[in-house]
Amino acid sequence: MTEEKAEAIKTMKSSGLTTMDTYSYMATEAGGEQNVGHNVVNHLNFCSRLRIEKIEAGDAQTLVNILNQEQPEDPNFFFKVKFDNEGRISNIFWRDSMMLEHYRIYGDVLVFDTTYKTNRYNLICAPFVGINNHWHNCMFACAFIGDEKT
Known part of the structure; x- marks a missing residue:
């Protein structure tokens, strides 16, 4: 995955898009999944690593923030x-x-x-x-x- 694509994914994720929405957007922009430059598994793994890095950066507080974000979506x-x-x-x-x-x-x-x-x-x-x-x-x-x- 190129650095530009990694930065684009980080930006989309920080804007609140889901992992699959970011992949779908990139596939649409590239003219199809075959043109993205990485497959969906690589994309999912990258986004998982982003989340782990985010948790490690502020560990406890970041985890609590993520869990708090889930509550409005799931009563x-x-x-x-x-x-x-x-x-x-x-x-x-x-x-x-x-x-x-x-x-x-x-x-x-x-x-x-x-x-x-x-x-x-x-x-x-x-x-x-x-x-x-x-x-x-x-x-x-x-x-x-x-x-x-x-």
Whole structure:
């Protein structure tokens, strides 16, 4: 991806466009997806890296800002964040309206399984997962936990 395209994507994302809207715009301007110069997977990966960089730059506050932006778009979106004494995130929990609906329909059995500190922030990933009527996993909520205390 060229530096000019990367800057254009950053500008569009900062203006509030979604990742796929930015790709669609670039494809339209280039005269088709084949002329963009990168594929949709590269585009998605670049935008993911932008979001990670944004979170790393102001870590906790940026994450809270992103979560706050979701609430007006999804009235059932819920999150709770706890910070430690140094202002770092120690625990975070969230769920959106689709997760809530899946829980209401398929919440008879809930699996709570953690991975032990395998992410860059050294937090325990704790997804709340169930099985739908097609025997596929569906996520009910997710959390990152700083320690294993109650």
